[in-house]
Amino acid sequence: MATAGADLIRQMAAGDRQAFALFYDRHAPVVFPLILRIVRERADASDVLQEVFWEAWRDAGGYDPSRGSPEAWMITRARTRAIDRVRATRRRSQTFVAPLDEAMAAAPADPAGDAAEQAADRGTIRSALGRLPEAQREVIELAYYAGLTQTEIAARIKQPLGTVKTRIRLGLERLRDVVKTSP
Amino acid sequence: MTHEPFDTLAATYALGALDGDERAQFERHLAGGCDVCEETLRESAEALAALALAEPRAIPPPEVKDALLRRIAATTSPRLERPQPRRLVWAVATLAAMIVGAAFTGTFVASRYEGRLGQMAREAAALRTRVQQDEAALREQIAVYQAAVDLLRDPTTRVVTLHGLGPSPEATGRVIWHPVSGGHVFVANLPAAPAGSAYELWTIGDGAPQPAGLFRVDASGRGTHRIAAVQGGKTVKVFAVTIEPEAGVPAPTGPMVLASK
Numbered sequence: 001m002a003t004a005g006a007d008l009i010r011q012m013a014a015g016d017r018q019a020f021a022l023f024y025d026r027h028a029p030v031v032f033p034l035i036l037r038i039v040r041e042r043a044d045a046s047d048v049l050q051e052v053f054w055e056a057w058r059d060a061g062g063y064d065p066s067r068g069s070p071e072a073w074m075i076t077r078a079r080t081r082a083i084d085r086v087r088a089t090r091r092r093s094q095t096f097v098a099p100l101d102e103a104m105a106a107a108p109a110d111p112a113g114d115a116a117e118q119a120a121d122r123g124t125i126r127s128a129l130g131r132l133p134e135a136q137r138e139v140i141e142l143a144y145y146a147g148l149t150q151t152e153i154a155a156r157i158k159q160p161l162g163t164v165k166t167r168i169r170l171g172l173e174r175l176r177d178v179v180k181t182s183p
Numbered sequence: 184m185t186h187e188p189f190d191t192l193a194a195t196y197a198l199g200a201l202d203g204d205e206r207a208q209f210e211r212h213l214a215g216g217c218d219v220c221e222e223t224l225r226e227s228a229e230a231l232a233a234l235a236l237a238e239p240r241a242i243p244p245p246e247v248k249d250a251l252l253r254r255i256a257a258t259t260s261p262r263l264e265r266p267q268p269r270r271l272v273w274a275v276a277t278l279a280a281m282i283v284g285a286a287f288t289g290t291f292v293a294s295r296y297e298g299r300l301g302q303m304a305r306e307a308a309a310l311r312t313r314v315q316q317d318e319a320a321l322r323e324q325i326a327v328y329q330a331a332v333d334l335l336r337d338p339t340t341r342v343v344t345l346h347g348l349g350p351s352p353e354a355t356g357r358v359i360w361h362p363v364s365g366g367h368v369f370v371a372n373l374p375a376a377p378a379g380s381a382y383e384l385w386t387i388g389d390g391a392p393q394p395a396g397l398f399r400v401d402a403s404g405r406g407t408h409r410i411a412a413v414q415g416g417k418t419v420k421v422f423a424v425t426i427e428p429e430a431g432v433p434a435p436t437g438p439m440v441l442a443s444k
Binding site for chain 1 (some may be wrong): 190191194195197198199200201202203221225226227228229230231232233234235236237238239240241242243244246247248250251252254255257
């Protein structure tokens with residue numbers, strides 16, 4: 001599947017619109033919920049989705065399969081653009097705290113209470129993120145879904161920047177191991 | 184220096200959470216070429232992608248795909264012309280176009296379209312001339328406005344109001360006047376001067392009125408005119424406009440249409 005994906009990008013680079021349509025059908029259903037989760041508004045998410053696939057069409061010639069799977073290529077792109085959008089909105093609205101609170105409410109950083117319910121919602125993501133200690137999971141989710149930078153995370157969870165950095169590093173190390181060992 | 188600090192930077196960078204100086208520092212490090220960090224970034228991107236891949240799928244609104252396909256169709260990509268199989272098609276198409284083109288050029292166009300082409304060329308030339316004239320007029324206007332604005336920045340510049348008199352009570356005017364540099368007069372609601380005549384501006388100080396130039400107004404009754412400084416920098420007390428023969432006269436003879444108080 002990964003090879004087939006890379007082939008599609010190569011065909012897109014050669015100007016093949018049909019390859020693009022297939023590529024879109026394959027990746028949009030993964031990328032769209034991610035964007036939606038980050039930007040929150042459906043209209044914004046549609047905009048970002050279009051932007052991301054337009055860039056993929058335009059930049060297809062620069063794709064190097066040795067540097068990552070097509071999935072990672074698209075998902076990284078989608079996350080980056082979605083976070084850009086969230087940060088721009090945050091700057092525009094000049095209200096810093098409210099969106100953070102909203103983002104936190106949306107981010108699945110659950111204490112004890114309704115953990116079971118949320119776990120069901122989140123499906124299999126728990127299997128990877130769920131294996132992390134709570135403190136590591138929290139910082140990664142704040143960056144991944146709320147688009148916070150390390151400094152913002154430190155302010156948010158009231159921990160020293162160094163602590164945040166360490167948690168991010170350890171958390172990502174763990175996630176990389178999970179992915180490497182999973183089939 | 185060990186590599187360890189960069190492991191942390193790479194992880195944070197992969198998450199998109201690196202900010203400030205550290206981000207710049209890490210990007211410099213990457214630009215210098217670091218296989219370890221490249222690998223960390225690559226693996227991190229795959230791991231983070233796996234999080235999204237583990238989530239339930241959702242079908243995006245169909246109009247996004249439609250819009251993208253339209254957008255792509257609208258851009259004629261030069262990449263399309265490159266693939267091998269199309270080369271033959273292009274060769275055939277080009278040859279056909281050449282044959283058709285030759286037939287047209289040789290007879291058809293020459294006999295039937297020559298007159299029209301000539302007419303179009305004349306129209307295009309006329310249009311070009313008009314555009315050039317318009318552009319020159321606009322540049323001139325901009326230069327006047329610029330000069331006026333420059334004058335207004337100078338605290339010694341005065342703005343004098345002109346009032347309509349006798350034959351043209353509706354007329355109004357302003358003089359922007361600098362005692363050393365001279366100035367500009369702007370008039371409005373002034374009807375065109377009668378045939379064979381023009382408006383002449385006068386500066387009046389202690390002695391006789393001094394001629395300060397002739398000007399015309401456009402169809403909407405507006406006109407501007409640059410006023411040279413008065414020799415010797417003498418004080419001007421009154422500005423006035425009269426109707427005079429279009430060649431201009433050394434002393435006012437006609438009716439006064441505008442004057443300052």
